[in-house]
Amino acid sequence: MKYIIAFCFGLAIILGFKMSKTGHDTFKPGAIWEDFDGNHINAHGGGFYYEDGTYFWYGEHKDQNSLAQVGVRVYSSKDLYNWSNEGVALSVSSNPDSEITTGSVIERPKVIFNKKTGKYVMWFHLELKGQGYAAARTGVATSDSPLGPFEYIKSFRPNANVWPKNIDDSEKVYNEEDKSLEWWTSEWKASLVDGLYVRRDFEKGQMSRDMTLYVDDDGTAYHIHSSEENQTLHISVLTDDYLDFTDTYVRVQEGGQNEAPAIFKSGDTYYMITSGLTGWSPNPARSFKSKSMLGPWEKLGNPAKGKGAELTFRSQSTFVLPVAGKDDAYIYMGDRWNPKNHIDGRYIWLPISMSNGKPEFQWHDEWDLSFFETASP
Known part of the structure; x- marks a missing residue:
């Protein structure tokens, strides 16, 4: 009996150590974040989905570099x-002819649920193996379960042979002058705003890199992505099954150089947080608001406040999560990239407060969800 008691006592000590090592009751932005197995969470550029009391976090499985070796x-x-x-929700393919083969680039996966079809739908930014970031495609996969496995369907450049709803007829003609413009000249910038790359890519489809998804209260789904050589955002309406694009899309902040979009809605107003274009290096975040997903979108400035705000606390936006069961409780979710060792990227989650109709977030070394109960309105 004493051996049994000793064994049980030893097991309790081991289990207690395990729980103390992996159990969390606060957020510590920028710290190593261990899962229940004691491993640093590997889900970068993440997207989140909530269903029946459970949150699901989808993200890029990173190794030392940014190429896909495992999947989502x-x-x-x-x-x-x-x-x-x-586990792995969407696996890379061992088939070298697959678009999502090992060595491709799979970034910023986002998952939504389609009530009509009963399917979970994942969209992501896809770059084809060996092409750097030239492909600029969006990919889609589906599953019968939020845990996957997701089945890859296709990738493409969206809105081929379709003009945005907010472009003038005078801006639809691609001419020889367009082809000869030099980057960063005043002439190039003016032509960019007037739809230079929309015209160029009209037949083959518009570029789609950093992206997110948003499902509105009426079930309409939107695909928001950085396009036109990352110079302009596009917001596109998806089909009813969420598997393709309709002919409805708009250009947002033409020539504004926004990427890493994250969308949320508070009251009857839509808000968007983005970053500028500085590669893996951080920069000041931007924010916008609109009464319609299709705009117009109004600039609000940098939502980050306080010390470190000029670099968004060394992070880049990926998602804004509404906290289930709490009114007007939103979490800014960003990545602190480590381009020398991508697997070591950290997660910067910070509570958002609304101030004079603008989203704001400040640095916290440590915080928990009680913030939303004590925060001033």
Whole structure:
């Protein structure tokens, strides 16, 4: 009996150590964030989906570089602090002819649920193997479960042979002058705003890099992506099954150089947080608001406030998550990239406050969800 008691006591000590090592009840932005197995969470450029009391976190599985070696990983949580590794939601293919073969680039996966079809739909930014960032495509996959496995369907450049709703007829003609313009000249900038790259890419489809998804209250789904050589955002309406693009899209902040879009809605107003174009290096975030997803969008300035705000606390936006069960509770979710060792990228989650109709977030070394109960309105 004493051996049994000793064994049970030893097991309790081991289990207690395990729980103390991996159990979390606060957020610590920028720190190593371990899952229930004690491993740093590997889900970068993430997207989040909530269903029946469970959050699902989808993100890029990173190794030392940015090329896809595993695919999109998924984690689950009941409380947002503690996450279980649920495996690979979308796997890269061993077939060298596949568009999502090992060595391609799969970034910023986002998942939404289609009530009509009963399918979970994942969209992501895809670059084809060996082409750098020249392909600028968006890919789509589906699953019967939020945990996957997701089945890859296709990738493409969206809106081929379709003009944006907010472009003038005078801006639809691609001419010899367009082809000869030199980058960063005043002539190039003026032509860019007037639709230079929309005209250039009209037949083959518009570029789609950093992206996110948003499903509105009426079930309409939107695909928001950096286009036109990352110089202009496009917001596109998806089809009813969320598997393709309709002919409705608009240009947003023409020539504004926005990427890493994240969308949320507070009251009857839509808000968007983006970053500038500085590669893997951080920069000041931007924010915008609109009464319609299709705009017009009004500039609000940098939502980050306080010390470190000039570099968004060394992070880049990826998602804004509404906290389930709490009114007007939103979390800014960003990545702190490490281009020398991508797997070591950290997660910067900070609570958003609304101030005079503008979203704001400040640095916290440590915080928890009680912030939203004590924050001033």
